[in-house]
Amino acid sequence: MAGIFLSLKVAVLKNRAAAVRRNPATGQSIVITVLVLGFFIVKYGPGFYATLSRSGSFPDPGPIFAQLSFSVVFLWIVLTLTYGGRRDLDVRKLQLLPIRPAAIAVGLATTLVFSPGLWLTAGLAVVLAASFPDATSHLPLLALSGVALVLLCAITGQLIAAGADLLARQRHARDLLLLLTFVLAAVPVVLFFVVRSQFEGGAAAPGSGVMQWVPLAWPGVAMAAAGQGLTGIAWAALAGTFLLIALGGWAWTGIIARSMLAQDSSTTRPARAGDPYDGFARRLPASRRGAVAALELRLLWREPTRLPGAIMATLIFGGIFTVIAAALFDVNNSGLAVFGVCAISFCAVGRRVNEIGLHASELWTNVVAPGRAADDLVGRDLASAIIDLPVVVIALLAIAVDRGEWSYVLPALVFGASAVLATYGGLRVFNVAFAKAQPRSKDAAATPQRQSPLLNLLALLTWIISTTPVFAAAALVAAFGTEWLIVALPAAVAYSGGLWVISLRSVGRWLDQHEAALLVRIQGG
Amino acid sequence: MSSSPAAVVIEGLTKQFGDKVAVDAISMIFPQGAFVGVVGRNGAGKTTTMKMCTALLPPSAGTVSVMGVDVWREPVAAKKKFGALPETMALFDRLTGAELLLYNGLIRGMDRTLVVDRSRELTRVLGLDDAVDRLVVDYSHGMTKKIALAAALLHGPSVLFLDEPFEAIDPVSTRAIEQVLNRHVTDGGTIVFSSHVLDVVERLCDHVVVIERGQIKQAGAIDDVRRGGRLEDAFLALIGQEAADTKGLTWLGSS
Numbered sequence: 001m002a003g004i005f006l007s008l009k010v011a012v013l014k015n016r017a018a019a020v021r022r023n024p025a026t027g028q029s030i031v032i033t034v035l036v037l038g039f040f041i042v043k044y045g046p047g048f049y050a051t052l053s054r055s056g057s058f059p060d061p062g063p064i065f066a067q068l069s070f071s072v073v074f075l076w077i078v079l080t081l082t083y084g085g086r087r088d089l090d091v092r093k094l095q096l097l098p099i100r101p102a103a104i105a106v107g108l109a110t111t112l113v114f115s116p117g118l119w120l121t122a123g124l125a126v127v128l129a130a131s132f133p134d135a136t137s138h139l140p141l142l143a144l145s146g147v148a149l150v151l152l153c154a155i156t157g158q159l160i161a162a163g164a165d166l167l168a169r170q171r172h173a174r175d176l177l178l179l180l181t182f183v184l185a186a187v188p189v190v191l192f193f194v195v196r197s198q199f200e201g202g203a204a205a206p207g208s209g210v211m212q213w214v215p216l217a218w219p220g221v222a223m224a225a226a227g228q229g230l231t232g233i234a235w236a237a238l239a240g241t242f243l244l245i246a247l248g249g250w251a252w253t254g255i256i257a258r259s260m261l262a263q264d265s266s267t268t269r270p271a272r273a274g275d276p277y278d279g280f281a282r283r284l285p286a287s288r289r290g291a292v293a294a295l296e297l298r299l300l301w302r303e304p305t306r307l308p309g310a311i312m313a314t315l316i317f318g319g320i321f322t323v324i325a326a327a328l329f330d331v332n333n334s335g336l337a338v339f340g341v342c343a344i345s346f347c348a349v350g351r352r353v354n355e356i357g358l359h360a361s362e363l364w365t366n367v368v369a370p371g372r373a374a375d376d377l378v379g380r381d382l383a384s385a386i387i388d389l390p391v392v393v394i395a396l397l398a399i400a401v402d403r404g405e406w407s408y409v410l411p412a413l414v415f416g417a418s419a420v421l422a423t424y425g426g427l428r429v430f431n432v433a434f435a436k437a438q439p440r441s442k443d444a445a446a447t448p449q450r451q452s453p454l455l456n457l458l459a460l461l462t463w464i465i466s467t468t469p470v471f472a473a474a475a476l477v478a479a480f481g482t483e484w485l486i487v488a489l490p491a492a493v494a495y496s497g498g499l500w501v502i503s504l505r506s507v508g509r510w511l512d513q514h515e516a517a518l519l520v521r522i523q524g525g
Numbered sequence: 526m527s528s529s530p531a532a533v534v535i536e537g538l539t540k541q542f543g544d545k546v547a548v549d550a551i552s553m554i555f556p557q558g559a560f561v562g563v564v565g566r567n568g569a570g571k572t573t574t575m576k577m578c579t580a581l582l583p584p585s586a587g588t589v590s591v592m593g594v595d596v597w598r599e600p601v602a603a604k605k606k607f608g609a610l611p612e613t614m615a616l617f618d619r620l621t622g623a624e625l626l627l628y629n630g631l632i633r634g635m636d637r638t639l640v641v642d643r644s645r646e647l648t649r650v651l652g653l654d655d656a657v658d659r660l661v662v663d664y665s666h667g668m669t670k671k672i673a674l675a676a677a678l679l680h681g682p683s684v685l686f687l688d689e690p691f692e693a694i695d696p697v698s699t700r701a702i703e704q705v706l707n708r709h710v711t712d713g714g715t716i717v718f719s720s721h722v723l724d725v726v727e728r729l730c731d732h733v734v735v736i737e738r739g740q741i742k743q744a745g746a747i748d749d750v751r752r753g754g755r756l757e758d759a760f761l762a763l764i765g766q767e768a769a770d771t772k773g774l775t776w777l778g779s780s
Contacts, residue, residue: 291631294624295617302619302660361615365676368579369632370604376632512600516581 001099005107008089009114029454049127051199056132061224063204064195066211068128069149069220071191072121076153078188079117080160081181091162091256101257105158105249108256112154121153122146125223132227141226141234148241149219155248156216162255166262179311215244275301280386288371292379297386299359300351310351338412338474341396342419346463348388352427353459355380360437360522367516374508381424381500392416411477414489418496419470425499426466427459428507434458437522469495531593532557532684532715533578538587540573540739547573549739550587555717555732557592557683560710562726562747563719564760565736571719572612574736575688578717579609592683605633608677612688612719614669618662622653622672625661629676640679647675651701667698674702678709685709687718691725703729727756737764 020026058064089111091104112118125146129135135142167173198205212221222237277297284290300306356363366376396416400409434455473488473495511518533555540548548570555561565571576582578589580600589596594603617625623644630640648654651671656664661672670690677685685706691699706716706729720726726733726747733750735742742763743750751759 286631286637288632288634291628295620295628298624299617299619359617361613362617364581364609364611364613364615365617365629366632367581368604368607368609369629370601371632371634372601517583520582 001103001107002110005089005111006113009111012089013114032454052124052127053131054199055128056130056135056224056227058202058204060204061132061227062212062221063208064198065128065220065224066214066217067191067195067198067204067208067220069223070211070214070217071188071195072124072149073153073156073216073219074184074191075188076117076121076157077160078181078185080157081164081177082185091259095260101253101260104256105253108158109154112158115154117157118150118154122150125149128220128223129227135227138226138229141231141238142223144238145219145223145226145234148222148238148245151245152216152219152241152248155245155252159248159252159255162252162259166255166259169262182311215240218244277301277386284382288369288375289379289382292366292376293383293386296355296380296383300383300387310347338408338415338478339471340399341392341412341416342467342471342474344392344395344416345388345419345423345467347391348384348420348423349427349459349463351387352380352384352431354431354434354436354438354455356431356518357435357522358438360435360519363515363519367519372508373511373515374504377428377504377508377511381428384424385420388420389417392420407482411482411485411489412474415470415474415492418473418492419467421496421500422466422470423463425496425503426462428503430459430462432507432511432518435518435522466499530557531555532559532591533717534588534590535574535578536588538574538577538589539585540570540577540582541585547739548577548584551736551739551741552587553734553741553744555715557715558710558713559715559732560706560730561715561717561732561734562730563717563734563736564721564723564726564756565719566764566766567721569736570739571736572688573739575609575686575717575719576611579607579611579686580604581609581611605680606682607684607686608680608682610670610673610677610685610687610690612692614673616661616669616673616676618664618669619660621660622648622657622664625672626657626676626679630679633680635680643679643681644675647678647705648672650705651675652697667694670694671698671702674705678705682714684715684717687716689720690718691720691722699725723755723757723760727751735760735763 020030055061055064055068089108091108094104129142129146132138132142164177167177194205194208198208211217218237218241222234222241225231225233225237275298277300281294281297284294300310366373393413396409396412400406436455470492473492476488477484531554533553535551535553537550537552538548539546539550551570551574563571563574573582577584578591578596580596580603583597588598591603592606594606596603617628620628626644626647627637627640630644631637644657645654648657651674653668653671653675656668661669664672674687674690677687687706690702690706694702703725706718710716730747732745733747733756734744735750747756750756750763
């Protein structure tokens with residue numbers, strides 16, 4: 001069975017490589033990703049290796065190894081949740097074959113030899129094991145601890161992937177899973193900073209020994225004990241780890257058995273239950289613009305993972321941006337309040353990135369209907385404004401009440417609205433230029449709406465480029481005084497209005513001629 | 526094909542994907558009031574032709590006009606003349622049936638009251654009146670076909686292009702769709718539909734077009750094509766398909 005799965009995996013990988021060769025855009029994305037990753041590896045890799053290779057020389061390596069082990073296994077959980085599990089060898093496709101779930105689990109496990117993550121983990125285990133001054137004298141136990149770490153990571157990844165896939169067939173579970181992923185993603189980031197500070201200080205932090213009792217940390221405990229010659233502790237931690245691996249394997253097999261029979265939860269559901277935008281959608285003008293706006297508002301709430309996806313993208317990228325802004329500016333400066341209000345326009349990016357590609361399959365409806373594509377573009381902006389502008393106003397009022405200062409409210413509102421308008425103008429061009437079809441599914445797997453990180457990064461850049469003149473105008477007032485408002489405000493409004501109108505006309509005209517071809521192209525037809 | 530005024534005129538229509546010619550310079554004229562069945566095996570070029578006729582796929586060469594309006598030169602005017610039901614039938618399925626029809630009517634510039642009235646009539650005739658408040662994602666395949674057909678008919682088009690409207694649907698839904706389509710033709714409308722179900726083509730159509738490898742093998746009145754026999758036999762003879770040789774399959778049913 002293992003041989004069959006391995007040959008199947010090889011065939012899938014070959015086909016994927018052939019598909020990349022056929023699609024230059026995918027190839028370009030891979031090249032850019034490899035270049036970016038390569039840069040970081042060359043820049044930070046040697047320092048990272050040097051730091052890790054002295055882990056074993058800590059006076060008491062137990063706590064630090066426990067934290068490292070926990071972080072690595074946890075990273076497998078988070079990355080699996082974020083980037084999805086196995087898609088190519090979906091167990092549902094094996095439903096009709098006379099194969100036991102345990103045999104499928106063994107077969108799937110063997111295909112992990114092609115997992116780059118597993119080889120990276122193995123490399124890390126080797127570096128950690130070799131970091132002890134007398135590693136050679138404790139080699140068998142150290143090696144066994146390394147193997148335990150790799151196996152625990154592998155089984156955890158498979159368990160999470162299969163479990164998330166099973167849960168994700170129910171809409172609410174899937175949405176919750178997405179938000180949970182965001183929260184969990186913060187854990188390895190926090191641990192990274194905690195562990196780094198301990199390496200800089202040369203000793204484990206007080207109280208960090210508690211981590212040794214957490215099961216995911218046991219391979220690290222075993223390795224640290226083995227490296228110090230504490231054989232009894234090492235064997236106890238290893239026994240615990242292998243028990244965990246066995247339990248994980250048992251649970252994974254159970255999930256596989258269940259996944260093969262479970263159906264998607266596409267049962268009848270109420271259309272408007274809890275839909276906050278349905279009221280707005282019903283009151284929009286009875287025109288093409290109003291119809292498109294109503295559609296966008298309804299789909300935002302009803303499409304699987306759309307809203308949690310938008311919240312996540314906003315929090316991740318918006319959060320990064322806010323941290324940078326807070327670091328650059330004086331938090332007590334009222335200019336920052338204006339700046340913050342403008343930054344709220346980023347919410348639109350998280351929600352609207354790739355809005356054409358998202359509906360590439362369904363947009364034929366609009367193509368065969370007589371009318372102007374510009375009306376569709378205005379409709380999407382109208383829906384977006386119904387969400388974004390109240391957020392801008394509420395945020396501004398909250399800041400003003402908190403600071404007890406109202407003089408800048410009106411100008412800040414104008415700057416905020418200008419930033420929103422400029423964002424719409426820029427996104428319009430981005431969404432046509434970088435449209436990428438999303439797979440259609442009634443109830444897809446864990447993160448069906450996940451955009452590629454590269455696409456999100458490009459969207460962030462588009463937002464920065466589009467809104468920079470508005471931020472610059474606001475910064476002018478903050479730096480040189482309110483008398484500059486008379487120049488800065490009209491400039492911001494003229495710029496954002498101009499960008500919005502020009503992009504509407506040019507993109508609308510282009511879509512009138514090429515929308516059908518665009519949809520065919522992005523769907524690979 | 527007929528002396529009636531032309532509803533659809535296709536001239537030299539060609540589509541090339543790289544080196545592959547999917548549709549090879551086909552020319553046809555469908556008269557007003559015709560019920561035309563386009564048949565061919567998988568990959569013959571039926572869907573590609575339909576897409577080019579409905580402004581969904583730009584042709585590499587040639588022209589298509591509907592009721593005298595060129596689809597690719599005057600797309601807005603042409604789109605008012607026809608309704609379309611593509612094969613993939615991807616709909617905004619997180620809308621209810623009623624919302625989907627309203628959306629389709631409004632993006633065509635129709636009055637809201639008119640859309641609501643026509644939607645009510647169409648869903649009643651198609652047997653969807655109990656389902657209009659449910660999300661389309663929860664519809665069965667047949668119901669989805671029917672709501673998509675209702676969306677295509679909503680603006681009262683002169684010409685309907687339907688790609689595989691009878692594929693994988695039950696006899697009850699088939700009958701309901703057939704009745705609506707017959708009514709459309711009786712009222713002077715024209716229907717061009719592609720199908721693998723030759724029995725349905727034989728029962729409904731007065732004209733048939735056989736496409737093979739992007740070229741028209743034969744086109745004309747259905748009686749002329751089938752020459753007194755069954756359409757399926759005539760079709761298989763036209764595309765040169767012989768019966769499969771099953772002599773080697775003696776092991777079937779042996780385990």
